[in-house]
Amino acid sequence: MPADLKYTKDHEWLKIEGGNVAVVGITEYAQDALGDLVYVELPSIGRSLKKGEDFAVVESVKTAAEVYSPVTGEVVAVNDDLPDNPEKIKESIEAGWIAKIKMTDPADMEGLMDKSSYAAFLKGLTG
Amino acid sequence: MNKTPLHAHHLKLSAKMGEFAGYDMPLYYGEGVVAEHEWVRSHAGLFDVSHMGQVTVTGAGAAAFFEKLTPSAFQSLAHGVAKYTVLTNENGGIIDDLIITRTGDDAFFAVINAGCKDKDIAWMKANLPSGLTFTVLDDRALIALQGPKAEGALRDVLGIDAADLGYMRMTTAKLADGTEVFISRLGYTGEDGFELSVPSAKAGKVWDDLLSHDDVKPIGLAARDSLRLDMGYPLYGHDIDDTTSPVEADIAWVIGKQNTGFLGAHRVLKEKGEGASRRRVGLALIDKGVAREGSEIFDPAAPDRKIGVLTSGSFSPSLKQSIGQGYVESAFAKEGQDVLIRVRGRDLRASISKMPFVKAGTKSAAK
Numbered sequence: 429m430p431a432d433l434k435y436t437k438d439h440e441w442l443k444i445e446g447g448n449v450a451v452v453g454i455t456e457y458a459q460d461a462l463g464d465l466v467y468v469e470l471p472s473i474g475r476s477l478k479k480g481e482d483f484a485v486v487e488s489v490k491t492a493a494e495v496y497s498p499v500t501g502e503v504v505a506v507n508d509d510l511p512d513n514p515e516k517i518k519e520s521i522e523a524g525w526i527a528k529i530k531m532t533d534p535a536d537m538e539g540l541m542d543k544s545s546y547a548a549f550l551k552g553l554t555g
Numbered sequence: 556m557n558k559t560p561l562h563a564h565h566l567k568l569s570a571k572m573g574e575f576a577g578y579d580m581p582l583y584y585g586e587g588v589v590a591e592h593e594w595v596r597s598h599a600g601l602f603d604v605s606h607m608g609q610v611t612v613t614g615a616g617a618a619a620f621f622e623k624l625t626p627s628a629f630q631s632l633a634h635g636v637a638k639y640t641v642l643t644n645e646n647g648g649i650i651d652d653l654i655i656t657r658t659g660d661d662a663f664f665a666v667i668n669a670g671c672k673d674k675d676i677a678w679m680k681a682n683l684p685s686g687l688t689f690t691v692l693d694d695r696a697l698i699a700l701q702g703p704k705a706e707g708a709l710r711d712v713l714g715i716d717a718a719d720l721g722y723m724r725m726t727t728a729k730l731a732d733g734t735e736v737f738i739s740r741l742g743y744t745g746e747d748g749f750e751l752s753v754p755s756a757k758a759g760k761v762w763d764d765l766l767s768h769d770d771v772k773p774i775g776l777a778a779r780d781s782l783r784l785d786m787g788y789p790l791y792g793h794d795i796d797d798t799t800s801p802v803e804a805d806i807a808w809v810i811g812k813q814n815t816g817f818l819g820a821h822r823v824l825k826e827k828g829e830g831a832s833r834r835r836v837g838l839a840l841i842d843k844g845v846a847r848e849g850s851e852i853f854d855p856a857a858p859d860r861k862i863g864v865l866t867s868g869s870f871s872p873s874l875k876q877s878i879g880q881g882y883v884e885s886a887f888a889k890e891g892q893d894v895l896i897r898v899r900g901r902d903l904r905a906s907i908s909k910m911p912f913v914k915a916g917t918k919s920a921a922k
Contacts, residue, residue, distance in 0.1 A: 463571075463777070464589040466870040467845050467877075469899070485899065487845040489588045489870050490777045511843055 433521070434537065435546035436498045443521065448534065450499050453525045454486060454517060457550055462488040465514035470506040471527055477501060479536050484526050486517065499536040501529040559605035560696045560755040561762055568773055575776055576669035578606040583775035591778035592872040595744055596916075599702035600774035601765050606669035609695050609752055610676065613662045614687035621655055621663060624682060626801060626823055628811025632657045637723045637739055640809045641801055642675060647819030647826075648797040649804065651675050652789065656725045656739065664725070664737065666697065666750070668791045696758035701748030701782075703916055704770035709738075709749060712764050712771075717749065722918045730757065743779060745786035745915040785873050787837050787880065787910025793848060794835060794866045794880045802826035803882065805835045834888040837910040838865065838896065840877035842903040845870050846896045852883055853895040858902060862887050865896060873913050883907070 433441045439458035442450045459465075467487040477483050482494035483503065505528040509516055517524040531537075541549060556579045565572065570581035581603065583591055594600055612620060618629040627640040634657050642650040651671040656664045667675045676691060683689050700709060709715050715728045717738060725739040737752035753761050765771050780790070789795045795804045800823050807827050815824065840846055845868070852863035868879025887894060890909050895902040 463583065464587045464872075467843065469844065487870065489592075489781055489872065490582070492845065492847065 434498070434540040434542060435549075436496070436540060437549065438496045440495060440498050441521075442498050442540070443525075444537075445528070448531045449504060450501070450529045450531055451521075451525045452495070452498060452527055452529060453521065454493075454495060455546075456518075458486075458493065459518050462486060462491065462493055464489055465517055468510035468514045468517065468526065470508070470510065471503045473503050473506060475503045477503065477529060479533075486514070486526075495526060497529060498540060499529055499531045500533050501531040504528050504530045557606070559603055560758045561603045561605060561698075564759060564762055565603065565773075570773070570775060573776075576606055576672075578669060580606060581773070581775040582777045584773050586772075588775070588777040588781060589872040591772070591774045592781050594772050595702045595746055595774055595778065595782055596873060596913075597703065598770045598772070599700055599704040599708050599748070599768075600744070600778070601762065601771050602699040602701065602774050602779055603696075603762070604699050604750070604779075605696040605755075605758065607697055608667040608669065608672040608675065609692040609697060610665050610667065610679070611658075611663065611690045611692065612665070612679070612683075612687055613659075613690075615661050616684055617661045617663050617687055618657075620682070620684060620687055622811070622814050623817055624679065625655070626810040626814055626817045626820070627655075628814050629655070629657065629663070630813075634659065635725050637725055637741055639723075641795070641804075641806070642678065643801070643817060643819040643823065644797060645818050647800045647822030649791075649795045649799055649801065650678055650797060652791055652795060652806075654739075654741065658725070664752075670792055692752070694755050695752050696755045698751045698753060698758065698761060698765070699742050699744075699748060700751065700765060700771070701742045701744040701774075702746045702770075705746070705748040708765060708768045708771050712768050713761070722747075730761070732757075736761075740918065743788060744782040745788075745911060745913060745917065746782075747916050747918050781869055781872055784867060784869055784878055784880070785871055785911060785913040786915060787912060789835065789880065790867055799835070799882070800826055800831060803831040803833055803835060830885055832885055833863065833882045834885050835866070835880055835882055836888050837908040837912060838868070838879050838881055838894070838905045839874075839908040839912065840896070840903055840905045841893075842905075844898055844901075844903050845877045846879055846898050846903060846905065848879075851897045852881055852905075853897060853902065854887070855893050855895050855904070858895055862894065871912065878908070878912050880910075
């Protein structure tokens, strides 16, 4: 995972584009926990989201995982490739992003983890 | 948490472990559930199902005992023949589904679900007439070898030739060291295959030996679930339970014609004659998405009218489509009937489908 990403405790990553748009996906840890992916349910464009609200669902054979918005804002783009090619989530940041959210409160970024603190957080989870 | 005799072997294979019916069990191994599912359909998969219960009932009257506890016929059952049936309660609900094999004139071997072990054992003991002996074989492991390559692997690895063993038939065989194993040609995947009942102390060697075959890979419980969903097999606690009758569950074929004296017969036989108000059906999604257990089913002609509920559902790696089972009002229980399944507030189109969803690869009974 690239160094300029931010991470949540729910295993989303986000990348800031153009100052106020958060590109959101799920981390390798979440991908591994889910296993083979079979479907992604995307939010509609224009939907308003509160920080912590679930806005997408990633489905594996065994389970469905909700994806939570790390920030408050509005959905401005979704990755239309994913419903038909859910495994693309695992390919790269460029291929596997889920949605772009235009942030209304830059303070939402505070408290998100950087790469090294997320790595430490994962280490705490797995012992 | 409980462990099977093969627990350490799963850890050594780096299985992703999870809790099932109080046991720490392998959910999937390195390649994941889709690859495992496809491997069983094309090769042979090895499953640890030692968490299931193995019991025997022996003594004069053992057949009559099972004709009281299940709706099936056992007096006429030939030796070495296995029968799928259910334990019914006084209200005709299903206590468990199980496979009972006649091993002698007055001897039967049964395999019961892991999650039902305690209540089944208590139930059978409570209903046991004097003169019969009930034994829990808790010193035996159960290993399933399933897939089109299973017969060859069994021969190549263990030197057991099962070519003449028919579907739903059981025999005994000896391992190289003389250990006796029970071999049944049946399973929960829809493929040809076997379940081997092996003394726990020998299970590890049988497991490792079978895995050494090029056609055999270990398969976890996640693929066991997706494989059985393809076949429309019910899973106890989900698709059948203490409230569902065999008629509602669409397994009325387990009822033996001459058996009218089983527990719950008043309800079950009435429903068999008159029909039940709801029935278990297969459902296949038409829209994209995945519908899972608990999703409510609605009438497309009146989308606010709930007509049923999904009791199992997942994405089939074989069909690349979401399939499931559920109960619907009997008027809707016909093949090709369109319904709506509500998934997170959205109504997805689905249709009632014939089960199995995938053609079974099991052998015929007579060989």
